[in-house]
Amino acid sequence: MVRDLPAWVEVDLDAFASNLRWIRGRLGRDVRIHLVVKADAYGHGAAAIARVAREENVHSLGVATLHEGIELRREGSDLPIIILSPTLPNEAGAIVDNRLVPTVGNPETANALSDLSRAAGTRTPVHVEVDTGMGRSGIAPGEAVAFCTGLDRLPGIELAGLYTHFPKADAPEGAPMVRRQLADFRRIADAVRDAGIDPGLLHAANSAAVMLQSESWLDMVRPGILAYGLTPSEAVPPPPELTPVMRFVSRIVHLRELPPGHPVSYGGDFVSPERMRIGTAAVGYGHGYPYALSGRGYALLRGRRVPILGRVTMDTTVFDLRGVPEARLGDEIVLFGRQGDETIRAGDLAALAGTLHYEVLIGIGRRVPRVYTRTGRSVGVRSLLGMEHSSPSPTTGE
């Protein structure tokens, strides 16, 4: 099936499962794993990732928006789904209907949730974020006890968790700030308990803190990027046990010999200095291959690096094939991931494009089918046409 695709993302579900097991081994049994699957599981495809996460005893899934939560429910995920971004009162009905667990940061949303939950004959678990230094969302530390006390009086909701977030856990110089945030957070949790309220699960650690700050693990950790096989920044060296889950692959769909002096792509920024062979790959910024790689990125073809010529366009990108004279029409070209003995990391592309590896992963749009593999064989494809399952068949080779 992969043979028919001009561009695809390969998602190695075994690598993902093994990364989760490695994280589990690092944490020990008592710490729950809340897997962050927002933005379509960082581009990997939330439904398939959620299924494996369930097999691997992940406690709960984290999304950013109501609609991501609804989509996961519709796709059959029955784990608790926490919405990690703030929620608005008008979202309360859909939250209750879909049994989602919102982060509540204002009384209006709390009241709406309580009323609608009561009307539905249920109680909705909620989490409260306390801002100990992120400065993005969350209740101010001085207001946390009063806010939790207010929630406790509402009959239709129940406080299931209290959390905070670290802005600098991925840099060694951020360690003192993490320690200070953690101390504040523990104090706030104690104060909530002293007010006679059970704060539920305490959680704080993102991937960086899973790697670097064991004292922050508390009841539950919230890794995202680590489970997908990458570390949050260059300052956190990747443990050898982790494997990147995603490869981004396209195909050469056009081959040409250019005469000397021929411009390539929009703007003609590159002009062939000599007679040269070029290859056009069926991938562009419309697939999420960053435009900022124009004239500076590279990919892997037959295990060798081939530079991008000129500008990345919406649907295609031209590569210099002078170093790979044996290239053929239909050849796989790896935009990031391994091919032969060479690897391009998502972080390498991100550095060249002046962005984050997170953005590179998440930027790969729905236009690009996700091909899921287990033990090296395709087990399903998610494309714009929906999810197809296949009987195992080779995903690479001809």
Ligand SMILES: Cc1ncc(COP(=O)(O)O)c(C=O)c1O
């Ligand atoms: C609140 C929260 N927790 C956890 C994460 C996971 O972060 P990471 O992918 O760095 O582990 C995020 C991601 O941005 C987040 O916003």
